[in-house]
Amino acid sequence: MRQLPHPATEDIQLTEVLRALADPVRLELVRKLGDGIELACSTAGDDLDVHKSTLSHHYRTLRESGVTHTRIDGRQRLLSLRRDDLDARFPGLLDSIITAADRVGV
Amino acid sequence: MRQLPHPATEDIQLTEVLRALADPVRLELVRKLGDGIELACSTAGDDLDVHKSTLSHHYRTLRESGVTHTRIDGRQRLLSLRRDDLDARFPGLLDSIITAADRVGV
DNA sequence: ATTACTATTTGATAGTTGTCAAACAATAAA
DNA sequence: TTTATTGTTTGACAACTATCAAATAGTAAT
Numbered sequence: 001m002r003q004l005p006h007p008a009t010e011d012i013q014l015t016e017v018l019r020a021l022a023d024p025v026r027l028e029l030v031r032k033l034g035d036g037i038e039l040a041c042s043t044a045g046d047d048l049d050v051h052k053s054t055l056s057h058h059y060r061t062l063r064e065s066g067v068t069h070t071r072i073d074g075r076q077r078l079l080s081l082r083r084d085d086l087d088a089r090f091p092g093l094l095d096s097i098i099t100a101a102d103r104v105g106v
Numbered sequence: 107m108r109q110l111p112h113p114a115t116e117d118i119q120l121t122e123v124l125r126a127l128a129d130p131v132r133l134e135l136v137r138k139l140g141d142g143i144e145l146a147c148s149t150a151g152d153d154l155d156v157h158k159s160t161l162s163h164h165y166r167t168l169r170e171s172g173v174t175h176t177r178i179d180g181r182q183r184l185l186s187l188r189r190d191d192l193d194a195r196f197p198g199l200l201d202s203i204i205t206a207a208d209r210v211g212v
Numbered sequence: 213a214t215t216a217c218t219a220t221t222t223g224a225t226a227g228t229t230g231t232c233a234a235a236c237a238a239t240a241a242a
Numbered sequence: 243t244t245t246a247t248t249g250t251t252t253g254a255c256a257a258c259t260a261t262c263a264a265a266t267a268g269t270a271a272t
Binding site: 014027093099 | 119120121122124125127128129130133195196197198199201202203205206207209210212
């Protein structure tokens with residue numbers, strides 16, 4: 001597979017985004033994905049005590065909800081936040097959620 | 107029962123709030139609860155095509171997550187947003203979510 | 213080619229969720 | 243004291259979710 005399916009910006013659903021971020025593991029992953037930064041799956045989940053197949057499931061959920069973008073590079077998958085797309089569709093949402101997460105540490 | 111249990115402000119969990127708002131029915135209920143407004147359960151859910159027991163379940167989820175406050179008045183339960191508490195704990199969060207919901211109409 | 217690496221997929225499982233229907237509880241009105 | 247009103251609770255059920263383990267797939271290195 002050369003490229004993974006991503007929802008178009010205008011197809012990103014609010015409830016899907018909230019559902020994706022309502023999980024502690026996924027919220028932590030998003031926190032680690034600082035703006036403009038790409039992380040390999042192995043890096044993103046390295047300090048989380050979760051099985052790799054479980055992480056793969058979370059990556060998929062994040063991607064399909066429109067929260068993250070996944071780029072294939074060799075045998076790695078590079079994750080990044082879809083910051084611009086999310087800001088365009090839901091202004092301020094991602095920021096307030098990440099700020100809140102940093103604040104309470106989850 | 108004279109009063110219903112509500113989580114203290116400092117016990118409101120981010121993932122719980124996000125999970126509560128990640129449901130279309132509950133998000134719509136929150137949208138209808140404008141700031142400082144109290145709505146009876148009957149009023150809040152009158153135009154939603156959902157069984158009353160299902161609504162009752164959603165009211166409970168919203169209350170237990172810390173999103174809403176429920177006051178008992180006679181045979182009615184009056185719902186209101188815990189705007190101040192949520193703003194204190196997660197600044198800007200509720201606003202961005204409600205704005206986003208209004209924007210896309212969910 | 214063989215081996216190592218990175219990640220996904222499939223299968224299984226236990227727990228959670230949204231929903232309806234029916235029964236119940238509490239209060240107000242008659 | 244009946245009757246009506248307003249919600250909750252319980253039970254049942256189908257769908258979904260997070261998780262691990264094992265198998266699989268694709269790529270890079272040897």
